Amino acid sequence: MEPTTYHLAVCDYLERREPELWQWIAASRQQHDPELRLHLLKTTYQLSREAHAALHAAVALAAQRLGIAPEVALYQAQHDSQPNVAILIEDQAAHIVFSGPVLELLDAAELQAVIGHELAHYELWQRDGGRYWIGSRLVERLAAEEAGVGEWHHTALRYQQYMEIYADRGAYQVCQDIAPCIASLVKIQTGLKQVHVDSYLEQADRILAHEGVVSEAVSHPQSFIRARALALHAAGASDCDATLAQWLDGALAPDTLDILGQVEVAALTRSVVAGLLASPWFNSETVRALARRYWDDFLPGEPPAERHLGVVGQVRLPQPHQLDEYLSFVLLDFACADPALEELPMAAALQLAQQLDIADAFERAVLKETKLKKTAVARLRAMTIPTDIHRP
Structure with a gap:
């Protein structure tokens, strides 16, 4: 089981x-937290190995199939009626807390x-x-220091969602069956x-069929996803990563x-601009300065970057995206940069x-931001552009 493509890419970047x-962040890893353990003892019932041998056997099997050997303690939360399971992690220890009636709801495989x-x-x-713990703490810290909702907020959100996807894969590795997962x-x-698993998967398909x-x-992706x-x-x-990106990341916006x-x-903006400035006549000093x-x-x-080119060598935008307005103003910036080039840009x-x-x-941007009329725009769209394309 490998880390998700998302985790690899974010950690590489950071x-x-x-x-x-x-x-x-790496130097701040907590080896042992006595206050955490005391808090758990005060607020839960600890599920001992002697009284809950089957649960501890399930832990041993899961650890073996995941290739880990942590010290694991199990707890039932007090005063919490909502079904849930959570894990609190120290360096070599894991504390798993069951909340609500989870132990009664689930069978042994579940x-x-x-x-x-x-x-x-x-x-x-x-x-x-x-590495992936460090990445998580770092994106959370950067998100907390961010003014408003920006790229680090969205990074932290997606990092967490992909962690749940990874953990679901871990459940499958342990069970070798998606049904109990x-x-x-x-x-x-x-x-x-x-719960009828096949019926729920059909329900998920009906939801995800909508564009x-x-x-x-x-934090956690919705259950149908x-x-x-x-x-x-x-x-x-083979398209698992690309499909996940559509469901978790959405359109590039x-x-x-x-x-x-x-x-x-x-990078895409640079490819679009490179495609626009491909002709030598467009590379005036004013345009180069811009x-x-x-x-x-x-x-x-x-x-343009090769990954942004379509089958005929022209720049293509990824789908889905919501970059129309943004890229329109980038194009308009260059089209109006050098009046000496007249109408060609x-x-x-x-x-x-x-x-x-x-x-x-x-066209909406052109009509709003320039003095051109619709008839002039139509004429320019039909104009023959010089084809002396230069490639290094």
Whole structure:
């Protein structure tokens, strides 16, 4: 079981871009917290090995199948009627707390799945020298220091949601069957004593068949997403990562970008501008100066990034996205940069907007922000652009 692509990418970014913060967080790992243990003893009933041998046997089996060997203590929370299971993690210890009637709701296989899920959190925190724990604490700290809701807030949210996806995969690794994993999830969410897993997967399919369905949860993805994501993982679906990104991240949109989305939009913007400035006639000193305000290392004639090119070598935008207005104003910025180039830049921008399938948004921006009329826009869109394309 490998970390999710999302966790790998975020940790790679943080370790590369914030090495001092990374090392500072790494040095803060708590080896042992006596106050946590005392708090748990005061507020729960501890489920001893002698009185709850089956539960402890399930812990031992889950730990073996996950390849870990933590010290594990089990507890039943007091004064909490809502079904739930949570894990509190120290360096070499895990405290699993059951709340509400979970132990009565779930059968043995479902309890095994829940314990596997919780211990998968511990396994992720321990692997690779605690790398993914460090990443989690760092994005949470950056989000807490952020003014308003920005890229670190969205990064922390998605990091947590992908952790739940990872832990569900851990439950599957322990059980080797998605049925108890999904049944336990739905039972805890609903309080039902009986759940038909196939019916719930069909329900999830009906929801996800609607275009644009994205997780609306604050931390844990919604149950129908988790159930279908686990089914895809168990089936070894080749498009699992891409499908998960659609469900958890949603459309690439300026208002909801996480740090990875921000990096991608910056790279995509550069590819769009490179496509616009491909012709040598467009590379006047004024235009080059504007490009250097976007990226100080931008070079005249540089090609778009290969990953942003379609089958015919033209820039294509990823789907789904909500970048029409943003990219329209980027194009307009360059189309109006150098009046000495006369009409050609606007004609080139109109034709690129059409190629990118953002023509309507760009035309609205042109009509609002310039003195051009609709007849002039139509004429420029049909203009023949010089084809002396230069590639280094």
